[in-house]
Amino acid sequence: MGQKILVVDDEKPIVDILKYNLAKEGYEVIAAYDGEEAIEVAFSQNPNLILLDVMLPKQDGFQVCKKLREKLACPIIMLTAKGEEVDKVLGLELGADDYVTKPFGMRELMARIKANLRRLTLSNPVEEQKLLKVKDLEIDLASFQVRKKGNTLELTFREFELLKFLAAQPGQVFSREKLLEEVWGYEYYGDIRTVDVTIRRLREKIEDDPSNPSYIKTKRGVGYYFNRN
Structure with a gap:
């Protein structure tokens, strides 16, 4: 089946x-x-x-x-x-x-x-054994896990995909429309609130202070990017 x-x-x-x-x-x-x-x-x-x-x-x-x-x-x-x-x-x-x-x-x-x-x-390649490490954050692409200071974080499939996409291209700013296309896999019809909500959920899980994020930054009027510094 x-x-x-x-x-x-x-x-x-x-x-x-x-x-x-x-x-x-x-x-x-x-x-x-x-x-x-x-x-x-x-x-x-x-x-x-x-x-x-x-x-x-x-x-x-x-x-x-x-x-x-x-x-x-x-x-x-x-x-x-x-x-x-x-x-x-x-x-x-x-x-x-x-x-x-x-x-x-x-x-x-x-x-x-x-x-x-x-x-x-x-998102579940058999042979892939990559691990993205940024400060206290580890993104394990092989096991579909994210760890912070050694502790495993409970992320949904979409949250993991969004984090992986941004972290793989640090510093590059992506518009909401581009993130919908790349991470969700199809074009939405005018509704970009989906990205904002998912970013907010993700920040609540990976950031020490979600209101002042250090990993996922906002470029006002443009979109979001992942900060490695």
């Missing part, structure tokens, strides 16, 4: 449609229909990617996402019927990698899924 995708939605017709289209693309599909079941299935099945609806019975998608991030680093794409910015930002703050607003086009959703899975595959 192909890579495993967990679909979480309380509307069975939507789950069935997603199952059918994902299976056609060669993915192994498992499903959950409420928040509690989603957590149980995710931890037991360890999927490669999770499609997570926001409006769920028992526990909503935000609660589920927060709990999943305690143990899983796989990409999480949130499905939301709400187009409000606050909902999108909240999902990203809790560790989601991406979001798609309902009603969504199947072609767009498949492109997002493939981009996230492609990045996941590329």
Whole structure:
């Protein structure tokens, strides 16, 4: 079977449609229909990617996402019927990698899924044995781990990818649009808040003082860069 995708939605017709289209693309599909079941299935099945609806019975998608991030680093794409910015930002703050607003086009959703899975595959090279060291920070490209002063930090897949990309090119300033293209693997349509939220989460984990960062710097009006000094 192909890579495993967990679909979480309380509307069975939507789950069935997603199952059918994902299976056609060669993915192994498992499903959950409420928040509690989603957590149980995710931890037991360890999927490669999770499609997570926001409006769920028992526990909503935000609660589920927060709990999943305690143990899983796989990409999480949130499905939301709400187009409000606050909902999108909240999902990203809790560790989601991406979001798609309902009603969504199947072609767009498949492109997002493939981009996230492609990045996941590329981030786990078998032969790669590289270690980036910057001050107290160690970025292990082979084991998908980040350590600070010897302590392992819990980063999501997207946070790790963003840190790796910036650290590999220190001093080079990247716009939000360029980071979306390079790290997320596809073009967003005008919404660059995703980068800001992920940068903020990343700073909270790697910086001694997130409000005065020493690793990931902001070039006002331009974008972000990694500081090796």
